[in-house]
Amino acid sequence: MNAKKAVERQTGVALWRQIADLIRLSISNGDYDQTGMVPPETVLAGQFGVNRHTVRSALAALADEGLVQAIQGRGTMIQRKERLSFPISRRTRFSQGLGDQARETEAKLLAKGTLPAAGDVAKGLKIDPGAPCIQLDLVSSADGRPVSCSTSFFPQSRFPAMAEQFEQLHSITKAFAAQGLADYVRVSTELVARHADASELALLRLSPGAIVIEATAINADPDGVPVQFSRTRFAADRVKLKIET
Amino acid sequence: MNAKKAVERQTGVALWRQIADLIRLSISNGDYDQTGMVPPETVLAGQFGVNRHTVRSALAALADEGLVQAIQGRGTMIQRKERLSFPISRRTRFSQGLGDQARETEAKLLAKGTLPAAGDVAKGLKIDPGAPCIQLDLVSSADGRPVSCSTSFFPQSRFPAMAEQFEQLHSITKAFAAQGLADYVRVSTELVARHADASELALLRLSPGAIVIEATAINADPDGVPVQFSRTRFAADRVKLKIET
DNA sequence: TATAGTTGTCTACATTAATAGACATTTCGG
């Protein structure tokens, strides 16, 4: 692994942020597992070729995320290093997939509504543009940390009580079951990565400049009829997507 | 699509870069397809709540990427908007997957070498740590634009001529075939998104601050024996990963 | 209890990013 650490100037991304990203990556790679600590500020400053104060800004940002904690005289300890591994397969479900990686998972309803299907939604669900859809906006968390936020669309004609069922059952799988759909599979997933926008920063409690992975997915019933069109944004520094074929 | 455009200050990411990223996203989303032009600078400045000069910096960065071109008196024209859709399935291969999206694809060998397998490589290939591996570093391009750079490891005992075969055939699939492996399948893919490091910026000709999607994958022969461990970094703003299950 | 090694804090200054305004230049339509 060469992966030479280097930062670039005049890029529109502050040095301290680039360095914070690189240190975060090193932590999640386990580079510092032997000591459980980040190297001393002076050493990091030397590695990156910047002033110690710049490194301190980077570490302050990571401390702010709760990833590290500095102790005067001792060093900067690593508090947390996990990335949740999130499986994507034909049977993708949020909570089951995480398994024992988190003690507690939660899906919180942010908004619900009924609206005519826009072009991409109608195409994904194979319904007429303008046909009524139920939209659910969720934030999913593991052990109290937001992992993803999603917007899902369901054809109203087939699942008229989707919003109400979800509110009671707190699970899309169960809400489907309550409306007579015992099983469903993932038929399509498209992934894109980009910087988080303001609403995502707030929902996922990200530090600004963070990256999200946007997964646009379609679930269908066993006969192949689409039942859900969703757009899920994952906090990129908290997850690893594991594709199972 | 609400996707409210908003930028944040004091985040370590310059406003002009955040705005450039948002405009790039709008372009690839087709938001400006009606006119084929980006909205006027004054309009964008109003939407984002920044000074016109800041918008100009963002547009200059996009012009530098060749994405737009400003013409005095007329406006800023969109030059290019595509994202390549890159399939990931059990039969993932680079050039076939792109199909007719690009007229020409190329895989260029950057470096080759033999080295003992590090921990993660050995684990992925199911060989003893320290056993000799052949490493190939590639950059793959479509129509002359770099799309991904990758580092692959192959067990030397089974594919001793991997590097030489690739140099002749310019294809990993063909190099496998030349060494008696007619078919192979993808058994594992893990995805992570992060900021590009300096070497990736150079290899992929990205503008600094850009995002890469890192796919760590294992290919195996029909009997399930791993034959290739690879880490591919995609230029996130040029690709969409389409997962086929 | 020294002492080396570490983080914390402070001051000063240079560079980059962003704002503000004015005006020139070019294009296009009435």
Added chain:
DNA sequence: CCGAAATGTCTATTAATGTAGACAACTATA
């Protein structure tokens, strides 16, 4: 041909980022 609308260029100012150095405060260990 004029004027509206758009980009191009310039100056000036403020805020954020990065560098540099010095020293205080704390921790662990010899």
